[in-house]
Amino acid sequence: MRRLAGGGDEPPLSPLLRLLIGTQFAFNIGFFAVLPFLADHLGSGIGMAGWLIGLVLGLRTFSQQGLFVVGGMLTDRLGVRPVVLVGCVLRVAGFAWLGFAGNTASVIGSVLLIGFAAALFSPAVESEVARQAVCREEEGLGSRARVLALLTVAGQAGAFLGPLLGVLLLAVDFRTACLAGAGVFVLVLAGHAWLLPQRIPGREPARGRGSVRIMLRNRAFLALCLVYGTYLLAYNQLYLALPVEVDRAGGSSTQLGWLFALSSLLVVTVQLPVTHWASARLDVRRAMALGLLTLSAGFALVAASLSADLTGGAVALLPAAGFVVLLTVGQMLIAPAARGLVPDLAEPRRIGLYTGALSSVSGLIVLLGGAGVGRLLDPGVPAVVPWLVLAALPLLALLFLPRRRGRG
DSSP: OOBBBOSOOOOOOOOHHHHHHHHHHHHHHHHTGGGGHHIIIIIISSSOOOHHHHHHHHHHHIIIIITHHHHHHHHHHHHHHHHHHHHHHHHHHHHHHHHHSSHHHHHHHHHHHHHHHHHHHHHHHHHHHHHHHHHHTTTOOOOHHHHHHHHHHHHHHHHHHHHHHHHHHHHOOOHHHHHHHHHHHHHHHHHHHHHHHHHHHTTTOOOOOOOOHHHOOHHHHHHHHHHHHHHHHHHHGGGHHHHHHHHHHTOOOHHHHHHHHHHHHHHHHHHHHHHHHHHHHHBBHHHHHHHHHHHHHHHHHHHHHHHHHGOOOTTTGHHHHHHHHHHHHHHHHHHHHHHHHHHHHHTTTHHHHHHHHHHHHHHHHHHHHHHHHHHHTTTSSSSSHHHHHHHHHHHHHHHGGGOOOOOO
């Protein structure tokens, strides 16, 4: 199996890669300046019932994550530029509409538009970054994992700064935050219209049919989807199981917010050193295996700490902090390795389809698995049970790691 070789003194990125990675940063700033505050606005600002707020948030997730495969297919057929530009236009329209939405129908329409815009934009950017990263590696210009790690760092930096911008804008009102978010995407649109090439060398449009059937027979890729979905289900517990543990330990929402910030800061500051270390010492499969073991250790840490029944004070939050660190390190190991493997498993000229499918299938796993985890976190279930189950899932995923690269 080919190693993820790469060093610290790699040649600089091409202008196209710098554009795409920088755009991921700007895209997340605009997105996270608005979306973290949407639920509160729908409840206190518009007066929606709790179940309706949940429905709106679920529809946004489905229109984004669930339709990634559509954006990937369109990228393969039409190219990166038109899909990215249309995605930016729809995101501008969606945020502007959301800022003025005053009833349920308008809110649902705007969040569906916002979600579908990302379903176009993200697979186009991610698949082209992956393709460019493979080309760099084949030309001896450095590790593909490092390029994909830079994309992750840019996204996390935007996710960290976006809510800070949103807090400042909400001092005016929610509409101002939405319009500012739309303004960010206007700048992204203008930058891509000016700088993104009409035709990217080496990228040819996909022709013919039957690609989905071929993908569904690709056992190595389906195994990767299962492993990646398990990782995402585990990582999603930052937002589902972690708040339950913080509440049990007597923590506050402010302390929970600091734990979220810790995760983002770790990715921004440590992702590249972790990727460099893994690239020098591990192949793809071993990097993903170590990441799964690290995820499992994070859940096991909390399960073991529950017997001590720590409550109140900073000490009681130490297991939660350790969980965040281990979960984030696991993400750093798995995400670049898994996404770097997609081009090797995909059909030629179908990287967009496979990139989108990886996100869509994984999102479905998170949706179904999240409902089950939510049931385990109910008050009637012993507190240790969900953490033990969650610790076991990454260990089971080890059995499905793809054993070789190739398009079979």
